[in-house]
Amino acid sequence: MTVPAIHLTETAGARSFVLPLLVGTGVLVFLLLFGDSLLQDSDSYWQIETGRWILAHGTVPTVDSFSFSKAGEPWQSSSWLAQLIFALAMQAGWAGPVIVTALAVAAALAMFTAYLERYASALVTAALALAAMVLIMPHVLARPHMLALPVMVAWFIGLIDAADRKAAPPWALLLVMALWANLHGGFVFGLMLIGPLGLEALRQAEPQRRLSLALRWAAFGIAAVAACCATPYGWGTLLAATKILSLGEVLSTLGEWASSDFSKFGTFEASLLALLGIALARGLTLPWPRLLLVLGLVHMALVHVRSIEHYALLVPMIAARPWALQLGLARKSAEAKPDLAPPAWAGVVAVIAIIAATIAAAPRLHYRFDEPQVPERALAAVQAHGAKRIFNAYIFGGYLISRHVPVFIDGRAELYGEARVMDMMRATAGRDPAALDRMLTGNDIDATMLPPSAAAVRQMDERPGWRRLYADDIAVVHVRD
Template identity: 40%
Template sequence: MPHSKPSSREASLDITLASKPRTPLAWYRASFPYAEALAVGALVLFVPAVLNDPDSWWHVAAGTWMLAHLSVPPVDPFSFSMAGQPWVAHEWLAEVLMALAWRAGGWSGVVALFGAAAALMTGCLARYLARHLRPLAATVVLLIGVSCVGPSLLARPHLLALALLVPWLTSLLSAQERREPPPWSLLLLMVVWANLHASFIFGLALIVPIALDAVVDALRSADQKSAHAWRVARGWALFLAAALVAALITPHGIEGFRFPFQLAGMKHVVSIGEWRPLDLHKLHQIEIGLVALAYVVVTRRVRIALPRGLIVAGLAWLAFAHGRHEMLAGIVGAAVLAEPLGRAFGSTPQDPARLSWRAAACWIVCAVLLLTLRFANPVVRGDSPTSPVSALAHVPASLLDEPVFNSYEFGGYLIFQHVRPFIDGRADMYGDAFMFAYLDAMRSDRAAFERLVQQYRIRWALLDARSGIAGMIATLPDWRRLYADGTAQVYVRTLP
């Protein structure tokens, strides 16, 4: 007997019912990524510390310059000490996005951009964890992983890059678990990432151990082991080659590959907070994660494939060597360990349940309400450790065009205010010799300071009020203090 075709209303009802979670557990699995994404996005929207980085100022200024000139600057257009020197603007796309967000909504718009990036990062990671882990375990792993991003939860391009890292990584891991090469559509993600932030190198490096894991898994599971393993290896090798080509599609070409290694090899980077080793006198999020992992490995006898174990060990080493890599260790470690932890806890991989259209609409409304609340109370930036607003306002206009000696953390604000700084956050461009000379002067070395004054014809100084050099300059006979407050001090050179 032929079946009658259901009406359009009945078909719509069937789709809606099928998409609704049927149990509380299924509802939690379906809502988990959206709830966590919304929570982290709201955190970025309303925590002022997100804007506590001096580089946010010059990133917006650089993006504004590119929009005005419709080009990526090959040389430095901002400082006076390095004017015309080569500059690799490796984060140009992120800076353009930041400038567009600032044009659209001021600093509230910038915060909204990074809130969306943090939400995307969290939601993608939560969705992947929910496939492999039971709800409680997925929640704990997600909290540990995302908490490692906390110290780096700043309005800087690396946070936009994390929003690409997670879908890139989870797609590679999913392909390995399916015993097939990654989808070619990921190459578009690599093109965007290579123009967004130099961490794309790390994304390329992840392909190798995950591919190795896929080949080993193919050798263990297939009937015709060698033939199947060869097909898997060839597919991953072709993808790696294509990804390398995709990463070259930038204004900088091969220079974009050299830049991360050049920066890491500079000796002065240890003077920058994020490049210093973790302070072991304090408790860090990654230490909590490693202790929890060790406990689970011992008590549950978690079996971690060698390539995945090497990824986790390498990231842990990087995090302790350079604090800035703690965020990578947390996010990547959570994703890489999801599958082996799921096996140890007796979970079976499954696709997350789908949300009904009513639930999806509810989450969208919540996100819109948060954004409305943020823009209804615009972010207003005044004096802060990165923005000497009052001090700069007291500098005569005729003096603003003269060479200035400034604290490192004020360089970004000066660029934003169209004042050419002596130094700013682009330490890679300034180089070791310049940075060491600057650091010597900042240590209240009078001879080093006077050498820079003579070499660059410094006319005035804008310094952090807490810096020792401010007190040293006050003792020099040819300098006088023009202005001082709790944020900054301004000094003027009285002799030509």
């Protein structure tokens, strides 16, 4: 196994940039053609409004200024840089956030393709890139986690390449972690990758080098934790990023944090079966650190659907090198002719040209946000009535914030806490009328704004002292009589 491993390492990066460029361009064009699909989460509204707040005040938020139910309470944004980018992009209308998101996803898939092409044919690499895109597509939204996607891929490639070199990660990789920590709270996942990939490096290293290598990986891990704190919030960044995981029951009610559903056959199940079938049919195995990492990623994807993107992008890269060795692809990679590849500067020029063309096309791109989350006419009716304190549905919070209306609740579940969010969910669903009473009376609510499908709408129709003011297909408004 030693000789093929050397061949693989020596030819890493020797392939042409053409296939990654084609994949990235294809992803970019696809997302721009179907850009409306990126605008289906009302959280995008408050994310952009937070970025505007940062621009207006020249600092990051430390207390809540968007709600009346939690006004002035401590809150910090774990995605302040991404929100700033979205706010700047929004100057071009919704085309701006769509373009920024599309470029980020395209970059992530291009890097994914470039890594896999080291160990697989162009056809297999393209097929895996397509499969990864299909898996992550339901989670591709104009939100900060997409801007962090290429950063995650770059971080992982840096770690796994170091492990395969039987060396510690380069210190320059800490800059990637610092960027990730400012873009999105998912950087905690990046820290978790250091352990298993460090073990993989030790497994491959000669016994006499393992102690010194372990110390270097440990030093890198400590430095990575420190790099996470290179944000306006300092050490508070770590605490803020872990708050979302303490929401308990809330995580099972929010769509992106729900468990994977296998009641109907879907792409995630198909990918799991394909992974298992190929491994069993070909007798393929993984070194134990990589196996543990794959099992961990599968577990994450089963528990929370939003983790499917980690599974889709990282599992193929984890298996690529070991499986290429076992399938005898090492020598074929070694026989590649790098001198036939276009010069690297041509790839840089092509990337710049694509980005410039995309930005130039922005004025001609017109997208609309998902209408069921935009209660524009309902809000106009509330404002005409003079109501100030609106008991709004969870999905309407982002839009109301964008209209500078103080909200009762919005997508910042970590601010409101498990008890408040669950009371809201049960009350809206009509399962807890007592919770609805508490929230209406305890917060001096003078109007409610709920989707027509909410069971609480019927309760409000029958509630003494309240009357229906407005209704359409998006929202129903009740006010005090």
